[in-house]
Amino acid sequence: MDDPQLTVLVVDDERPVLDELVFLLGRDERIGSVRAAGSGAEALRQLEAGDIDVVFLDVAMPGLSGLDIARTLSQFKSPPGVVFVTAHDGHAVDAFELNAIDYLLKPIGEDRLRESVRRAIDDSGSPATTTESSIAVELGGVTKFVARSQVVYAEAQGDYVRLYTVGGDNHLVRVPIGTLAADWADAGFVRIHRSHLVSLGHIREVRVQGGRCSVLVETGSNDVEIQVARRHTRELRDLLHARAL
Missing domain, CATH: 2.40.50.1020 (LytTr DNA-binding domain)
Structure with missing residues (x-):
C-alpha cells in the first residue's frame, strides 16, 4: 500500500514567500494537497475544517501571529503538526514550548524543506497525530530539534x-x-x-x-x-x- 500523502497549509502574509513555498511543497511527492492562506484569520478558517496534516506557519504576521495560531491549535482535539517559518531565529524557544516539528529560517532551500516534510511524517506515523515532543537547540547558527x-x-x-x-x-x-x-x-x-x-x-x-x-x-x-x-x-x-x- 502506498504511504499516505500529507495535506499541508502554508501561511504567510508576504505573497512572494507564500507562492514560493506552495510551489516547492507541490513538487514533493509525499504531499497530496497544498493550500495557502495570506493571514492568520484566513488560516484559522481553513484549519477549523480539521483536514490539515501539517501547517507551515510564518511567525511574524500582522494581527494573528504564527505563535498565536499554534497556541490556538494546541486546543484542538486532533491538531495538525506545526512547522514555523521565519526570517529570525529568536523564537526557537517558543517553538519548543509549542511542540513544533521544525523551525525553518528564510530563505528556505528545497532540500531543507523536504527535510521538514520527512520530520513531519516521522513525527506523526499517520499524518495528523503528534507523537514526540522535542526541544529546539542551536548549533553553529543552525536550529534543530532534539527528541525529549x-x-x-x-x-x-x-x-x-x-x-x-x-x-x-x-x-x-x-x-x-x-x-x-x-x-x-x-x-x-x-x-x-x-x-x-x-x-x-x-x-x-x-x-x-x-x-x-x-x-x-x-x-x-x-x-x-x-x-x-x-x-x-x-x-x-x-x-x-x-x-x-
Whole structure:
C-alpha cells in the first residue's frame, strides 16, 4: 500500500514567500494537497475544517501571529503538526514550548524543506497525530530539534540549561531549569538538585553512601554520577518505586 500523502497549509502574509513555498511543497511527492492562506484569520478558517496534516506557519504576521495560531491549535482535539517559518531565529524557544516539528529560517532551500516534510511524517506515523515532543537547540547558527526521549539529564547554567543525550552529545538551550522541570514532569523527568533534572528512565543505579544519595546515568559510553539534594531524595525514591510497580 502506498504511504499516505500529507495535506499541508502554508501561511504567510508576504505573497512572494507564500507562492514560493506552495510551489516547492507541490513538487514533493509525499504531499497530496497544498493550500495557502495570506493571514492568520484566513488560516484559522481553513484549519477549523480539521483536514490539515501539517501547517507551515510564518511567525511574524500582522494581527494573528504564527505563535498565536499554534497556541490556538494546541486546543484542538486532533491538531495538525506545526512547522514555523521565519526570517529570525529568536523564537526557537517558543517553538519548543509549542511542540513544533521544525523551525525553518528564510530563505528556505528545497532540500531543507523536504527535510521538514520527512520530520513531519516521522513525527506523526499517520499524518495528523503528534507523537514526540522535542526541544529546539542551536548549533553553529543552525536550529534543530532534539527528541525529549533522547535527553538523559539537564544541568542549569544561569538562565540556560545544558542537555546531555544518550549519544553523548550536549546542547545549550535558553530556558530556565525550573521551566523545563515543570514542562517535562509528566514525561518522567525529576528535579534532583537545584542544578540538575534527570530522566527516570535513564537512571542506571541509585547509590547511598554516608547518608548522601546519588544517581548513575549513562550518556554515550560514559557513566555520570550526579548528587541528589537531601530535600529531593525522598521524592526520587518514591518516583522510582512507583515506576517499578
